Every structure is written in C-alpha cells, then in structure tokens.
Amino acid sequence: MKPRHKRFALIGGGLAVIGIAAVLVLNAFQSNLVFFFTPTQIAAGEAPKGKTFRIGGLVKDGSLQRQSDGLTVQFVVTDTAKEFTVAYTGILPDLFREGKGVVAQGKLGENGLFTASEVLAKHDENYMPPEAQHAVDEAHKAARTVKQ
Amino acid sequence: MGNNGGFENRFGMNTRLINWFGYASPATFYPLAGKMIPWFWALAALFGIAGLYVGFFVAPTDAQQGEGYRIIFIHVPASWMSMFIYLVMAFWAALGLGFNTRLSGMMATSLAPTGALMAFLSLWTGALWGKPMWGAWWVWDARLTSELILFFLYIGFIALQSAIDDPRRADKAGAVLALVGVVNIPIIYFSVKWWNTLHQGASVSLTRSPSMAQTMLWGMLLMALAFWMYAIAVSLTRVRAIILERERHAGWVEELEEVAT
Numbered sequence: 151m152k153p154r155h156k157r158f159a160l161i162g163g164g165l166a167v168i169g170i171a172a173v174l175v176l177n178a179f180q181s182n183l184v185f186f187f188t189p190t191q192i193a194a195g196e197a198p199k200g201k202t203f204r205i206g207g208l209v210k211d212g213s214l215q216r217q218s219d220g221l222t223v224q225f226v227v228t229d230t231a232k233e234f235t236v237a238y239t240g241i242l243p244d245l246f247r248e249g250k251g252v253v254a255q256g257k258l259g260e261n262g263l264f265t266a267s268e269v270l271a272k273h274d275e276n277y278m279p280p281e282a283q284h285a286v287d288e289a290h291k292a293a294r295t296v297k298q
Numbered sequence: 299m300g301n302n303g304g305f306e307n308r309f310g311m312n313t314r315l316i317n318w319f320g321y322a323s324p325a326t327f328y329p330l331a332g333k334m335i336p337w338f339w340a341l342a343a344l345f346g347i348a349g350l351y352v353g354f355f356v357a358p359t360d361a362q363q364g365e366g367y368r369i370i371f372i373h374v375p376a377s378w379m380s381m382f383i384y385l386v387m388a389f390w391a392a393l394g395l396g397f398n399t400r401l402s403g404m405m406a407t408s409l410a411p412t413g414a415l416m417a418f419l420s421l422w423t424g425a426l427w428g429k430p431m432w433g434a435w436w437v438w439d440a441r442l443t444s445e446l447i448l449f450f451l452y453i454g455f456i457a458l459q460s461a462i463d464d465p466r467r468a469d470k471a472g473a474v475l476a477l478v479g480v481v482n483i484p485i486i487y488f489s490v491k492w493w494n495t496l497h498q499g500a501s502v503s504l505t506r507s508p509s510m511a512q513t514m515l516w517g518m519l520l521m522a523l524a525f526w527m528y529a530i531a532v533s534l535t536r537v538r539a540i541i542l543e544r545e546r547h548a549g550w551v552e553e554l555e556e557v558a559t
Contacts, residue, residue: 154396154397154398157395157396157398158396161392161395161396161477164474164477165477165480168477168478168481169481172481172485176485176492183440183492183493184493184494185437185438185439185440185493185494185495185496186494186496187494188494206494206496242433243430243431243432243433244430244431244433245362245363245431245432245433246433250362253496268433268434269433270432270433270434270437270496271431271432271433272432272496272498273362273363273431273432273498274498274499275498275499275500275501275509275510276501276509276510277360277362277363277367277370277501277509277510277511277514278358278360278361278510278511279358279359279360279361279511280358280359280361281358282361282511283361283362284361
C-alpha cells in the first residue's frame with residue numbers, strides 16, 4: 151500500500167467513525183433537541199411534568215379571547231388531533247394569528263391550562279403576495295363548501 | 299517532490315488533455331487567479347444589482363410578513379453560502395491531507411474568513427428578522443444552534459491555523475478540524491425536518507417545487523449568485539496573498555512585477 155493510499159484510508163476511516171459517532175450522539179439527544187412539544191405529545195405524557203416546557207401548534211380558529219385589560223389573552227393550541235388552552239399576559243408577536251403557528255413557553259397546570267410566560271409566532275415556509283394568499287383562501291373555502 | 303514537474307510524472311498526468319495537477323502549483327495558479335478575479339467581481343456586481351433590484355422593486359409584498367420579509371434576500375443566500383463554503387473548505391482540506399498539495403491548504407485557509415462572515419451575516423440577519431416576526435432575537439432551537447456551531451467552527455479553524463507557526467502543520471491541523479466539522483452541515487440543513495424547531499422548513503429544496511412566489515425566488519437566486527461570485531473573488535484575492543507570503547523565497551515570486559517594483 152502506497153503512503154498516499156494509507157492516508158486516504160485513514161481520512162476515510164476517520165470520517166466514517168466521526169459520522170457514526172455523530173449519529174449516535176444525535177440519537178441520544180433526540181428528545182432534548184426538541185424545541186417544543188405538540189399537544190398530542192403532551193397528551194401522551196411525553197412533556198416534562200411540573201417543569202417549564204414549550205408547546206407548539208396552530209392557534210385554533212376563533213379561540214382567541216382578550217380580557218378587558220387588553221394584555222391577558224387565552225387561546226387554544228391544536229395540532230388538529232389534541233388541543234390545550236393557553237393563558238398569557240403580555241404583548242403578542244406581530245405574526246400571531248388564528249390558524250397560524252405558535253410556540254408558547256410555560257407550565258401546564260393540574261387543570262390542563264397551560265400558563266405561558268413567552269409566546270413566539272412560528273410562520274410557515276410559504277411566501278406569496280396578498281392576492282395569491284387571497285386566492286388560496288378562496289379556493290380552500292370553495293373546497294370546504296363542496297365537501298359539506 | 300517539491301517542484302511541480304516531479305508531481306506530474308509521478309501521477310502520469312502529462313498525457314491528459316488538461317493538466318489539472320499543473321494548476322496545483324502555486325506558480326501556475328497565482329497568475330491564473332489574478333486573471334479571473336476581475337471577472338468574478340464584475341459578475342458579483344452584476345448579479346448583486348439585478349438581485350437587489352428584483353428584491354426591492356419587482357418582488358411583491360408578502361401576505362403574512364409585509365415588507366419585513368425582504369431581509370430574506372440577504373439572509374438565505376448568506377446561510378446557503380455559509381454551509382456551501384464550509385463544504386468547499388473541507389473538500390480542499392481533504393485534498394491537501396490526501397495528496398499533500400500545498401495549494402489545497404492555502405485554498406482552505408483563504409475560504410475560512412469568508413465562510414465565517416457568511417455565517418455571521420446569517421445569524422445577524424436572522425436575529426433582526428426573528429425579533430419582529432417570531433418575537434425573539436434568539437432561541438435555542440436546532441437550526442439556530444447548529445448555525446452558531448458552524449460560526450464557531452470557522453472561528454476555531456482560523457484560530458487553530460494562526461496558532462501554529464509552521465504553515466504545513468497548520469494546514470494539516472486545520473484540515474482535521476474542518477473534516478470533523480463537516481458532520482454539522484447536514485445537521486444544519488435537515489434540522490428543521492428532524493426536530494420541532496421554531497425556524498420554518500425550507501422554502502426551496504431540490505426535491506419539490508419552491509413554496510414562494512416566482513419573482514421572490516428569482517430575487518433570492520440572483521442574490522445567491524452574487525454572494526457566490528463575491529465569495530470566489532475575495533477568496534482568490536486572499537489565496538494570492540497567502541501564496542505570496544508562503545512562497546516569498548521562491549524564485550518565481552521574486553521575478554514577479556508587483557514584487558520586484
């Protein structure tokens with residue numbers, strides 16, 4: 151074996167070892183790398199109990215309720231299978247909308263009410279002009295009427 | 299094996315149509331790079347002007363984010379380049395380790411600062427974008443954290459190389475670090491798929507049609523090309539400086555016009 155081939159074998163072998171190590175480490179970290187838990191995961195008891203964690207999902211349409219102080223809000227986070235009610239006092243981000251993604255950090259109470267200390271908006275990867283969005287919404291509406 | 303002629307004979311490359319190993323010689327590459335640099339600068343300017351024009355004047359407002367989304371024309375190209383430059387850097391590093399060529403190490407060294415700049419831009423524009431849209435400058439989600447690690451890898455590479463006085467040893471040590479760090483690139487890219495992250499998924503991917511309006515996409519691609527050309531232009535300029543510094547005792551350097559005068 152020429153020294154050059156030996157070097158290539160070493161580099162290749164080294165990279166393979168690092169790759170396998172990375173896969174194993176990432177597998178071990180799997181649950182810790184999760185930024186938020188979905189309502190289904192929480193309902194299945196995967197979220198840490200009595201500790202702060204994040205819940206993520208869509209804000210259920212028509213579920214946003216504002217208290218008279220203008221700062222305290224309540225809304226339902228859903229992943230279309232399970233849902234949790236979230237209470238929050240503070241300013242909501244600009245992109246917070248019903249039907250759109252949200253990630254809230256806080257604690258889950260005994261009564262099933264999630265009290266959030268921070269609410270972040272999670273937007274999707276679609277970028278389109280307002281007219282296109284309007285057309286998409288209309289199409290969805292039409293599709294829904296046809297189904298019913 | 300110090301000179302280029304021995305190299306060619308050993309690999310029997312002389313018979314090929316293009317002698318690729320000939321360009322691995324700093325003496326051949328230096329003038330070639332000098333000739334290419336103005337072209338890459340011109341292309342960078344051209345694509346940059348076109349990209350900014352499309353980005354600011356042609357691309358429509360976004361339905362969700364209004365005008366704020368336009369930072370995408372810097373953020374996404376910078377993020378792409380930060381990952382791509384790392385791959386190129388690791389490629390040169392591997393070539394340098396394997397073939398023991400001097401120029402490969404110099405190429406890797408010259409790419410690192412530009413890669414670091416791109417990673418920094420990606421993080422910085424991301425923070426500026428995240429505050430109004432998500433409601434936070436920074437969150438420790440998988441995408442953001444792995445990009446931060448990429449930035450640290452670049453800084454670590456630069457620091458490690460400058461800590462070692464012998465350039466050939468510095469190249470080898472840097473190459474090992476660069477190759478180890480390659481693991482991070484697929485992690486950054488797939489982080490939004492593998493884990494729940496606050497960062498949204500990819501709008502543009504190889505496997506499906508892009509989920510953004512055509513003109514927005516054009517603006518982004520033009521800016522990506524501009525960043526690409528800029529990165530090539532500055533790395534070539536940097537590699538020429540590195541060649542001069544490391545080969546300053548070589549005869550061909552002393553004969554150069556710009557050195558002699």
